[in-house]
Amino acid sequence: MSGVAFDDILQQAEQLNTGLDGGAELPRVQRNIQQLLDAGQRLRSKTSTAQDSAQPQINAALLLSSKGQDVPKISDRLKTLTSASETFEPLDVVGDTDIEEGFLRNERENAILAVVEEQKQRTFLDVEKRHWQTRLSEWDTEKQQLLNKLIGADGSLNFSREVSEHMSTSVYKTSGNVSVNPRSTMDQWELNYARQVHIYNDRILDGGIHLNLADLCQAAAEKMKDVNVTALWKMVKCVTDVQASIGSSLISRRTSKPMLHNLVNQALTYLEKAYLDYMQTCVYARPHIAQLGGAPGTINLVKSFLRVQPANTVQGYEDGDVDGAPLWAVIFYCMRSGDLDAAVEVVKHNENIIPEFSVWMQEYVREGKKLSSSSENKMKIQYKRSVRTSPDPYKTAVYCIVGRCDINDVHGEVAQKAEDYLWLKLSQVCYVVVDESSAHPDVLTLSRFQKLLVEDYGESHFNAMSNPLLYFQILFLTCQFEKAIEFLSRFENLRSHATHVALALHSHELLLTADSLHAKMITTEAADESPLTVVERLNLSRLVMLYTRKFEITDPREALNYFHFLRNIQTDGQSLFIHCTSELVRETGEFEMLLGRLNADGSRKPGAVDKYCAGDTKLLIAKVASDTEAKGLNEDAVYLYDLCGKHDQTLALLNRLLSPVISSSDNSHPDRARLKSMALAIAERYRNQSVETSRNVRSTFHLLLDLLVFFDLYHANRVEQALDVVNELQMLPSTMEQVQSKVSMFKTYTDEIRQSISDILLATMTLLTKRCKLQQNLNKSVTTKSGDSVCTNARRYARSLITFAGMLPYHLPGDATARLVQLEVQMT
Template structure:
C-alpha cells in the first residue's frame, strides 16, 4: 500500500462503487452525516438496552438452574390475580378439578396473606420499640444534663419572698473563691467532704460525715439548717448496721430498726422543744420566775406562766399545781421527754388519779413506751366512758398518747405547731405487719396520711420546704425527703450532703439501674411496715457537680469518689465520671498527671484516690484515654495512652495522625509542627528508655518521621538533601531493575505509609525536575559531562517511578498518575 499512488487509489474506489451498484436489488440510499446521526438516534431511542440486558441475564440465570423460562412466564401470568393476595373466585361445584385447583390456590394465598400481615405487624412493633428505646436513652441524657430537674420532670418551684435570704438565695455567692461557681455553702460542705475522704484514703477510722456537715452549718450561723443537720445526726445515731442484715432493704424494713428510727425522731422533737421552752422562759424572766431550782418540772411551770393555758380551760376537776392545771403539767413533761417528771407529778396526785398513776408508771418503765394489753384496754375503756367528753384538752391528749386511745384525733387545741402534731403521732405510732389494723396508727398509715392525704399543699411546702422535709425525714421517708429538697436549686447542696451522710451509714435505698428516675418505687420491694422508695444517688451527685465541675474539678472528684463502688458497664462509675470530667474540663495534666522528659510521671489529682492501687490508676487513665479516642480527640488520647503505659496504642494513634500531615508544610498545616515535636520527643524517650513496642508499629513510626524530614527538605527546596533522604529510605526504585523488589516490599507497609505513596511519588518526581532545571542552568554557562550524567540518572529514576506507580497493587488518584506522566515528559 505504501507504493500505490493517488491514481491507483482512485481506480480501486471506482471498482468498489461499481460492485455495490451491480447485481443487488436494494435501492441505493444517499444520506449526509446529519441524516445518518438522526437515524441512529431514533434507532437508539426505540431499544431499551437496560431492560433487554436484565431479561437476558434473568433468562440465563433461570436456565442455569434448569428452569424453563417460557413455562415459568406462563405460570406467572396464570397467577396474575394473586398479586393482590385476594382469594380466587369459586367455580362451579360440578367442575371438581377446577374446584380443587382453586381451593388449593386459595389456601396458598391465605397463608401468604397471613404471613404478610404477621410480618408487617412484627416490623412495625420492632420499629416502634427501637424508636422508643432510642428516645428513652436520649431523654435520660437530656435529664442528666438539666440542672434543677427531677426524674419526673417536676421542675423546682420558685421560692417566695417570705423565705430566709440566708439559705434561699438564687444567686451564687463566690466572694470567698473568685472564679468559682461554688457558693459559700457549697464550699463549706466541700471542705468537710474533703476531710472525710482524706480519712478514708488514709485508711483510718471514718469520720462522721453528718457531724462534719453539722459543724459546717454551725459555722455558717444558720439556725434552720443547723436544726436540720441536728435532726440528721439523731436519725443516723441509730445503732444498726448492714452487716446484721442481708441488705440495706432488709435493714430499712426491719421492725427493730424502724422502732429505733421513730424513737430517735421523737427524741429529736422533745429535745428541740426543751430548747424552745428555755428560750421562751429566758426571754421573759420576770414573768417566768423560774428561780434557781433545776429540773423539768420547774421549767414546765415557768413556761406555762409565760404561756398560760387557762384560756383553754372551761373547767377542770383534777386539781392544779401552783395554779397550773394538772394535766397541762403532765402533758408538757411528756412533751419534753422527761417521763420521770411526769411520773412524779402523777405520784404527788395519786389520790386524785390513782389508776392513771399505775398506767404512766408502767409506760415510763417500759423501754418501748408501750402499755401491756390489759392496761391499754382498761385505759381505752376509761377514755370512752369519761375522758373523751372532758373539757380539758390536755387530759384527752395525755390519754391518747399513753393509751393510744383515739389515733384519729388531731388535738388542734394542744398541737399548735406541726412539730407538736407530729410528736403526738409518733408517740402513738406502732410498727406492725398489718398496715391498716383497726384502732392502731401504724407507721405505714401515718406515712400515707402525711404524703397522700395531706401532701405538700397542706404544709405549704413551696414556701417552707424545710418543714415538709423534716416531716418526711422524721417519718422514715428519707428518699422522698431528699428528692423533695433537691427540687429547689438553692437547697440542692443540702439535699446532696444529707443523702451522702445517710448513704455512708448504709441507710439510703438506691436503685440498681443508673438510668432510673430520681425517685422510683418498685412493687417487688413493697413492705407492710413502711413505704419503700429508692433515690438515684448517682444522678443526684452528677447533677449537683455539673454546676461547678468546670471551675472546680478537684471538688467534683471528691464527690465522684463516693461512686467508686458503683459499677457501670463492668467498670467503676468513678472512672466514667472522671473520664467525662477530664474531657469536659481539658485539665489532663492537673487531674491525671504528666510524663516528664526523663520518663518519670508527675502525679495528678486522681493519684490521691488510687494511691494504694497503681493498677487501678492505670486502668482509670486507660479508660479516660479510650473515651477520649472514641470522641475523636486523638492527640489528647496520645498523651493519655502514653501516660498509662499503652505504648502500642500511643504509636498507633501517632502513626495515624502523622500520616495525615506528613506531606504538608508547617506553614500550611497548623497541627503539623506540634505533632512533629510530640513524635520526636516520644521517639527519643522510647529509645533512651528501651520501651518495648510492636516491631511493625515502631518501624512505621520511624519511617513516618523520616518522611516528615523528607517533606521538610522538599518544601525548603533543598533538592539534593531530599533526594539523598529518599534514596536512604529505599521506598522507591531508582532504576527499573529495582521496581519488582520495591513493589513487593510495598505490600508489607502499613496503610499509614501506603496512603501517602502518591504524594511521595509526586514530591520525588518534582525534585528530579528541579534537579534537572538547576543542572540545565549550570550547563548554559559551562558544559560538563557531569550534567549529562545527571540528566541520564534523572530520566532513569523517573522511568522507574512511572513503572513502579503502574505496578502498585494500590489505587492511585487519577490526577496523580497524570501529573507523574507530565513531570516525566519534562525530563525528556
C-alpha cells in the same frame, strides 16, 4: 305454514290493514316487504349482542319499578362507591329490596370500608402517639443536658421553684461573699461545706477514724450562725445516730422492724429535745411570770411553762391539778419533753385519783413505750366509754399516745404546730404488717402515716413552697429520707444543704441509691416494696454531679472531693468516681494540675487525683485518655497515654495524627509543625530512656518521621537530598528488577503508610523530573556523557515507579496514575 290456509292469512292481513286506518295518531308508513325485511335485520343486529347482558338489567328495572323504586337513583348510589374508595366514607344504605346482588354487594362494601377507615384512624393515632413519645423523650434528655450545663452557674439562671420573698433568713439567699479566689463560683455556704468535706475525706484517705460528716456540717452551719440550718443538722445528726446491723444489705436494713423502730425513736428524741429547749426559752424569757423555783427538774419546768403559756384551751380540768397546773396538761408536757420518768412521778403522786391509768403508765414506760395486748384493749375500751368525750384535750391526747387510741384524731387543741402533730402521731406508730385494704383500721403503721402525709396532705397542705425546710423536716422525720432530699434539691439556694444531707446519710449507710446513673432523681422499684415502710431510691450520682456542675470548672479540686463519695457506685462496669473525674479533666483541661506531668527523667509528678486513687492513678489516666480519644481530642489523648505509660497507644495514635499531614508543608498545614515537634520530642525521650514498644508500631512511627524529613526537603526544593532520603528508605523501586520485591514489601506496611503512598510516588516522580530538567539544561551548555546517563537513570527510575504503582494492591486516587505518566513524559 303448511297447516294454515292462504286465505286465512290474507284475511288476517286485511284486518290489520283496516286497524291501521282506524284513526290512529301515528302516521301510516308505506313499506314493501323488502323494506320491512331490511329494517328487521337492522334492529336484530343492534339488539342481539347486548340482549344477554341487558336482560338482567331490564328484569331488575321492571321489578324495582313494580316496587316503587327509582331506578336512576339506585344507579347513582352504586356509582358512589368509586368516590367512597378515596374518602373511605360509608355508602348510603340500600332500601329494603329483594335484589340480592345489589343489596349484598352494598353491605359487603360498606363493611370493608368501615374496617379500612377504622384501621386508618387507629394507625394515625398510633403514629401520633409514638411521635409525641419520641419528641417528649428527646426533650427530657435535652432539658437534663441543659440543666446540668447551665443551672446555677452564676446565680442568674434559676430553674428551681422560687422561694417566697418574705422569707428573710440567710439560708434562702446566696451569700454575697464568694471565695477569695476571684475565679471561683462557689458561695460562702458551698465553701464552708467544701472545707468540711475535704477534712472528712482526708481522714478517710489517711486511714484514720472516720469523722461524722453530720457533725462537720453542723459546725459549718454554726459558723454561719444560721438558726434554721443549724436545727436541720441537729435533726439529721440525731436521726442518723443509730446502730446499723452488720452483714445484711442496705435495703434489708432500711426495711427491717428494728431499724425502723430505732429511726422513729430517734425522730421522737429530736422532737422532744427541741420542745424542751423551746420550753426553757419561754420560761427563761419571762422569769417573773414563770416563777421557776424549787428543785430543778422537768416537773417544775412544766409548771412554770404552763404559767407562761396557760393551757387556756382546756374547757375543764379533770382529776384535779398539780400545784395549780392541770394534771393532764402536766403529764402531757412531761411526755412531750421526753421525760417519761417525770410523767410517771406525777401519775404516782395522783395514783388515788387515776389508779387504772397509773398501772398502764408504769407498764408503758417499763416495756419501752408499749402496752401488752390486754392492757391496750382495756385502755381503748375506757377511752371509748368516757375519755373520748372528756372536755380536757390533754387527757384524750395522753390516752391516745399511751393506748394508741383513735388514730384519726389530730388533737388540734394541743398539737397546734406541725412538730407537735408529728410527735403525737409517731408516738402512736405500730410496727406490724397490716393489710391496707381490710382489717385493723385503728392501727397506725409507719407506711400508712407516710402515705397520709404525702398523698392525702401533700405539699400544698403544708405550704411547702413557702416553707420548704418544714416540709423537708416532716418527710425526714417519717423516714422518707430520699423524698425529703429530692424535694429540697429542687430549690437552687437549698441544693447545697440537700446534697450534704444526702452525703451524710450515704456515709452512715442509710441512703437508698439508684443503680443507674441515668435514672430519675427519685425512683421506685417493685423489688423494694415493704409492708412496713414506703421505699424509694435517690439518684445520688445525679444529685452530686448537678451540684458540682456549678463550680467544677473553677474549683476542680473541690469537685474531686465530692466525686470521691461515688467511688463505690458502678456504671458501665467502672467506678463512677473514675467516670466523673474523666469528664472533669476533659471539661477543665487541667491535665497537669489534676493528673500530674512527666519530668525530664520520665517519672511522673503527682497530681490532685493521686491521693484518691490509692496507687491506681495510671488506670484513671488511661480511662481519661480513652474517653478523650473517643471525643476526638487526639492530641490530648497522646499526652495522656504517654503520661500513664501506655507507650504503644501513644505511638499508635500519634501515627494516625501524622499520616494525614506528612505530605504537607509546615506553612500550608498549621497542625503539622506542632505534631512534628511533639513526635520528635517523644522519639528522643523514648530513645534516651530505652522505652519498650511494639515493633510494628515503632517501625511505622520512625518511618513516618523519616517521611517528614523527606517532604520537608521536597518542599524546600532540595532535590538531591530528598532523593537520597527516599532511596535510603528503600520503599520504592529504582529499577524494574526491584518492582516485585517492593510490591511484596508494601503489603507489610500499615494503613498510615499506605494512605500516603500516592503522595510519596508523586513527590519522587516530581523530583526525578526536576533532576532530569536540570541535567538537560546543563547539557545544553556542556555536553557530557554523565549527563546523558543521569537522565537515562531517571527515566528508568520513573518507569519502575509507574510499573510499581500499577502493581500495587492498593487503590490510588484517580488522577495519581495520570499525573505520574505526565511527569514521565516531561522527562523526554
